[in-house]
Amino acid sequence: MYDAMQAETVTIAGHGDDDIEAYLARPLVAGPIGGVVVIHHMPGYDPETKEITRRFAAQGYAAICPNLYSREAPGASPDDAAAAARAAGGVPDDRLVGDVAGAAAALRALSSSNGKVGVIGYCSGGRQAFLAACSLPLQAAVDCYGAFVVNTPPPESPLRVTPLLDRAEQLACPLLGLFGAEDGYPSPEEVAELDRRLSELNKPHEFHSYEGAGHAFFAVNRPSYRPEAAVEGWRRIFAFFGTHLKG
Template sequence: MGDTLTAETIRISGDNGDEIEAYLARPDGSAARGGVVVIHHLPGYDRATKEIVRRFAELGYDAICPNLYWRQAPGAAPDDAAATARAQGGIPDSQLVGDVGGAAAYLRSLDTSNGKVGVIGYCSGGRQTVLAACNVDVDAAVDCYGAYVVGTPPEGFPLKVTNLVDQLPHLRAPLLGLFGNDDQHPSPAHVDELDERLTELGKPHEFHRYDNAGHAFFSTDRPSYRVEAANDGWEQITDFYATHLGG
């Protein structure tokens, strides 16, 4: 763990071999280490997400965030790209799996890789984290308040998504879930249901729930930010990845 790192925008091979934009941050030094794929939230591949990528590098990991909206709006500002992607119903699940798989492969190709890769996502990226962990070879997954892992999206919901109940038997990695008790998507009842389903399936997981916190409590640039929940959440993430990725 240190405070010297490098960060840059690169191109990686994503779903179907498409070249897509990604943001990479790496700590200084040549020591072997794990990698982390960061899945951005619905507002997109933005400054706040890139700060999270750099934070993982500060924690000692090679970290990368693929720009999931690159095909829909290459080079567009994050807000515009997010609006374009939302108008098209969001990112297809198959594309997400391919892009995260490409990002994980990129991390494992680095000369500093110890072969282990984790994935983490926020908001829509939380659901996509679980999706990725059911379909991509990863060693640890962190779901930060992802909606519709269980439950049913309401009629008129702008994203073309279904729940992931049928995929949960294929979960490949331990799952850490971080949720606000004031959130409605996912609601506490949805978190309960997910906990019960994973327990029945014998899938290793640990959930932490926070009072006085709703959706997006990690977002330092939004009114939803809750410092106590976010600080504890980062401690849980740090310990979880140290256990499963090395660190």
């Protein structure tokens, strides 16, 4: 099987037509193939998220991870950029939507594209994947333990984000949710409330919560990594994207 791929830093047009940095990984095939926008976690556009992006390419998708902190910290190391963005209150929601729209457009512009694009996000990116799926024409979305979709951040948090439950009616594609049963952000109650609301609205979704896993169980470089949950979660992700993005 031919399995060559290319991975590189590119510049794309983000929110407001701003030039932003992104990491693009794609199999070197004629297509047609689906695309995946990877939304990095709050610690930033780091080597582990680039590895996730390459993993999608190895599975036959064109994948792109926009650097959401391109504006605050151009050229800075991921941890410095994340600290700067955190101190600034996080990424504004409208800018996030614009940056994901730009990333999806970059994927659809590839000659190999089948026109289908999904989104996946981890940690803060999980909430942002839900936000993007409620705001943009996408074909599938995966929320990996995104907090503050239902609840408001605690008052002492510098994060200035608001809950998104009132946008659930606009959810325009199937949603896969992967959560840790021992996570506090989002808590199992928060996950259950989102599940209930999406069921009321007849929005196609499937949620899985893993016992023995807390927040960030996919993060291979952190003590929160839980191999059983992560392996099963990856299997769910590829099955879900296989259904909605291939062909």
